[in-house]
Amino acid sequence: xxxxxxxxxxxxxxxxxxxxxxxxxxxxxxxxxxxxxxxxxxxxxxxxxxxxxxxxxxxxxxxxxxxxxxxxxxxxxxxxxxxxxxxxxxxxxxxxxxxxxxxxxxxxxxxxxxxxxxxxxxxxxxxxxxxxxxxxxxxxxxxxxxxxxxxxxxxxxxxxxxxxxxxxxxxxxxxxxxxxxxxxxxxxxxxxxxxxxxxxxxxxxxxxxxxxxxxxxxxxxxxxxxxxxxxxxxxxxxxxxxxxxxxxxxxxxxxxxxxxxxxxxxxxxxxxxxxxxxxxxxxxxxxxxxxxxxxxxxxxxxxxxxxxxxxxxxxxxxxxxxxxxxxxxxxxxxxxxxxxxxxxxxxxxxxxxxxxxxxxxxxxxxxxxxxxxxxxxxxxxxxxxxxxxxxxxxxxxxxxxxxxxxxxxxxxxxxxxxxxxxxxxxxxxxxxxxxxxxxxxxxxxxxxxxxxxxxxxxxxxxxxxxxxxxxxxxxxxxxxxxxxxxxxxxxxxxxxxxxxxxxxxx
Numbered sequence: 001x002x003x004x005x006x007x008x009x010x011x012x013x014x015x016x017x018x019x020x021x022x023x024x025x026x027x028x029x030x031x032x033x034x035x036x037x038x039x040x041x042x043x044x045x046x047x048x049x050x051x052x053x054x055x056x057x058x059x060x061x062x063x064x065x066x067x068x069x070x071x072x073x074x075x076x077x078x079x080x081x082x083x084x085x086x087x088x089x090x091x092x093x094x095x096x097x098x099x100x101x102x103x104x105x106x107x108x109x110x111x112x113x114x115x116x117x118x119x120x121x122x123x124x125x126x127x128x129x130x131x132x133x134x135x136x137x138x139x140x141x142x143x144x145x146x147x148x149x150x151x152x153x154x155x156x157x158x159x160x161x162x163x164x165x166x167x168x169x170x171x172x173x174x175x176x177x178x179x180x181x182x183x184x185x186x187x188x189x190x191x192x193x194x195x196x197x198x199x200x201x202x203x204x205x206x207x208x209x210x211x212x213x214x215x216x217x218x219x220x221x222x223x224x225x226x227x228x229x230x231x232x233x234x235x236x237x238x239x240x241x242x243x244x245x246x247x248x249x250x251x252x253x254x255x256x257x258x259x260x261x262x263x264x265x266x267x268x269x270x271x272x273x274x275x276x277x278x279x280x281x282x283x284x285x286x287x288x289x290x291x292x293x294x295x296x297x298x299x300x301x302x303x304x305x306x307x308x309x310x311x312x313x314x315x316x317x318x319x320x321x322x323x324x325x326x327x328x329x330x331x332x333x334x335x336x337x338x339x340x341x342x343x344x345x346x347x348x349x350x351x352x353x354x355x356x357x358x359x360x361x362x363x364x365x366x367x368x369x370x371x372x373x374x375x376x377x378x379x380x381x382x383x384x385x386x387x388x389x390x391x392x393x394x395x396x397x398x399x400x401x402x403x404x405x406x407x408x409x410x411x412x413x414x415x416x417x418x419x420x421x422x423x424x425x426x427x428x429x430x431x432x433x434x435x436x437x438x439x440x441x442x443x444x445x446x447x448x449x450x451x452x453x454x455x456x457x458x459x460x461x462x463x464x465x466x467x468x469x470x471x472x473x474x475x476x477x478x479x480x481x482x483x484x485x486x487x488x489x490x491x492x493x494x495x496x497x498x499x500x501x502x503x504x505x506x
Contacts, residue, residue: 012099012130014041014050017176019104019168020111023059024069033059034086034118035075038168039096040176042103047176053096054169056083060121073166087122094119098127105152105175106136108368116372126372128437135175139182140490152178314349314482319385322352327389329396331404341400341485343393343494351499352481354386359475360425363468373432373439374464378471380479382414382424390414390426394494397485401492411493428479429497432462444500445470448478454502470503478502 018039022032038054058080059065065077086093097115104111112132119126140150153164156174159181164174326346331339344350357380365374382390390413398410415425431442439462446454447470459466471477480500486492 013044014100015044015047015103015133016041016097016100017103017172018097018107018111019171019175020114021073021075021166021168022069022114023064024066024072026066026068030064031117032114033061033064034114035059035065035069035073035080036168037089037093038170038172039093040169040172041096041100042176044101047180052169052172053092055089056080057089058083058085060085075167086118090119090122090124094124094127097129099130101131101133102129103133103135103175104172106134108132108134108137112372113368135179137488139179155182314351315345316351316353316480317345318353319383319389322350322389324388324392327392327396329393329400331400341397341487343397343483343485349482352386352389352483353478354383354481355478356476356504357381357383357386357479359471359473359477360423362473363464363471365464373462376430376432376441376464376467377427378430379415379425379427380477382426386426387414387424390494390496393483397494401487406487406492408487408490408492411491413494413496426496428481429495430501431497438462441467443498446500446502448502448504450505457503476504478504 016039018037020034020038021036022034025032034057036054036056039052040049041051042048043050056075056079062077062080065075065080070076093115102112116126136150139155152171152174155178156162156164159178161174161177161181164171322345328344328347329341330344332342333339342349359378360381361379364377364379367375394413398412401410413426415427416422432439433442441459441462445457447457448454457470478501479498481496482499484495484497486495
């Protein structure tokens, strides 16, 4: 049941906006089954639609289409009776997605994992993206909470674009429209706050949202927030009416207001060009676009800056060696412009050596990166000495943060009360290093025998199932940790990152 197909171009430069509809699990352990796939290939320079494809999918077990599932997207068992199976369309889906930039609303947490699962179910390797743009994460960071919960339906209602149908191709088109409207609002705010960026005259056919002025009065605060990337999708019926603002620019550096909104992380800082497309290229090349936010604890972000921090020369301190009055928090220049908060000890970088930490909750794979790979973390019990140091860092960082003008909510690094236990706990993140399509753990890991002999753990591939047994609850380990700060999706705080783990074999 394909809507429109066309021969795909060979250079893979198009942005692939896509969306999937699935069954809704009705019991614990039940997975998702794809019911529909829709995608639009968009020119990265003009955002003009080049190709589109949509099809219903017949799941291997149609009984998974429950009443709840039908209420969600309207796709019934009868509707998919004559539809192709996923294996029938897998080649087409692979050709659309592989090697392109993927874009969509909440695709990091939902659509990307579903695609990977579908290919795994038929025994095939999944497509891999060149980069990812998750408009949920992007719009939350750049557009703020103007539209409430930032769901696609809420954004569509906010901009009077009609009701969300929860059908793949319709949702993709609505996503494009929402992105266009949000970009226009923030584009106008940029002009208001930086008159030097105003063109001498607006092009005759330039398009402006009728709600742009009244909807954007409080946009400037979110616009100047330079944060790390850590989590919709667009359509193109009117995009052709938005010409480039720099005549004669025919390359990927075209000064397009919408693409500038997607790529610029500091549009009103200093002399930064608010329409510099090279920012998108840089972020794609460094695998540092959209990141995830944990529901319970800190968002996990393996940005290039965070990983490079692990490689810096730091003083390794035992917990009892930390002089709390010598800890300070200050803002330092950020590699991509603006500033980032950093924690220092006696004016220098430092790491914490924490021996005999007990794993409370094992490896978490709940959230995924742009390619659907799990973001890994686990929780350990926090000793009084560790709490002393982290509480001091937390207080200093929070006080400095509260004077920064950010509207994010500060999340304390030590978790003292939850539904499981009242014993203090902290979450430790294991960053992932990606080289092309190859992922590996950036944390060094060793096994320590009772005799004191240590052996390095070598993992042939990135496989959380292989790593999970080493971090079971009750396991003791020594950790070498560094502290990273974040401010993302209205949440801010300190993230604890493992540079080295020594796992006790007892």
